[in-house]
Amino acid sequence: MARITAGVASSHVPLLGVASDQGKDEDSYFRPIFAGYDWTRAWEAAEKPDVVILVYNDHASAFDMKIIPTFAIGCGEQYKPADEGWGPRQVPDVEGHPDLAWHIAQSLILDEFDMTIINEMDVDHGLTVPLSMMFGKPDTWPCKVIPLAVNVVTYPPPSGNRCWALGEAIRKAVESFPEDLNVQVWGTGGMSHQLQGPRAGLINQEWDNRFLDGLIGSSDALRRIPHLEYLRETGSEGIEMVMWLVMRGAMGTNTRMLHRHYHVPCSNTAIGHLVLRPDNGEGLDMTGSEPAAIAAE
């Protein structure tokens, strides 16, 4: 049976793609950002996930104003990096997992989530930057990827509660797939940032860290944060954090933290990154740092 073995949360700042592609990741500005992903790159190399369900938002690349799906799932064979205005990133094409993706799509629709099914699209920095942060610069990405796009651009985006429930339904779908697959769910975007208007540059470190705290353990308080609070407290683009709640919902009742990283600034934003284990007494392989070792970091 397929099983969800870990959840990863990460910002997906486009500048990090530029830094990675141009070899600037060791520069003094970028080193503290990339250093927070060193642990994860080594861990991912050991974990060898078969499939990543990558929750992200399209930034007016695959979807323009003609079509605005609230939740869309990529069921295609392959996705190319999008040209976002400065030419496509020179990173590998993304290989899909159509069998699992279609299975999840069908299961979600039966669970009353009205998914949009995408067979052909390009994927932008929202999806490719997290792959670079977690896997570095391989010739091919080391796993299959199922893109799951959430509208967080045109209001209203889905509520945090709905995103959490979608994650719960994804977990159910994955666990009913007969093939033995190691599946991770990644929630990307965030943390606090505002890219527009006179209030641009807003950063709320205290709020961000409370949000990170809330993803660890068994509390489900984060699912009840209203959109207005994200807007007021974390800036207009902080709403992307609802996508982390899809990942969290997919982890089940309890989670254990393996790795945590937070840094300000990265371009206009705060960088947040978290690696979680579902910790529901299911006998999953619990490799990775122990809590005591993390506390000593």
Next chain:
Amino acid sequence: MTGPTNIHEYLAAFDDIPGTRVFTAKRARQGYQLNQFAMSLMKAENRARFKADERAYLVDWNLTDEQREALLARDYNRLLDLGGNVYFLAKVFSTDGQSFAQAVSTMTGMSFEDYTAMMVGGGRSPEGQRSIKANGAAGADPLESN
């Protein structure tokens, strides 16, 4: 439930956030042609045509005079007011060879150097930036004076 279910209350609350234009349906409709124009710049040949003669390129799009002039002036706050969305407008500033941070700084009334220094110093504090009403009650409204 996680917030207001009354759409009027939900939308009205967005008007109380200082220095912020939430991309509501009203703005999405107002800026449809503007944002689709920006989207066209995802193709290299369109970027080349636009760079060669901006005004001529814009004739193909059903923009208002205000939207056209704000685009030519790269007045991003004005473009947000006229229905533009930053992820679409990003195609304009990437065509110009500007980074997100450079373009975003132009909306703040700060120089790029001052904006960058603010970010390196931890960003813009949320203190006094949460609510126009609360700021009014406290007798201060720093962003709305912009």
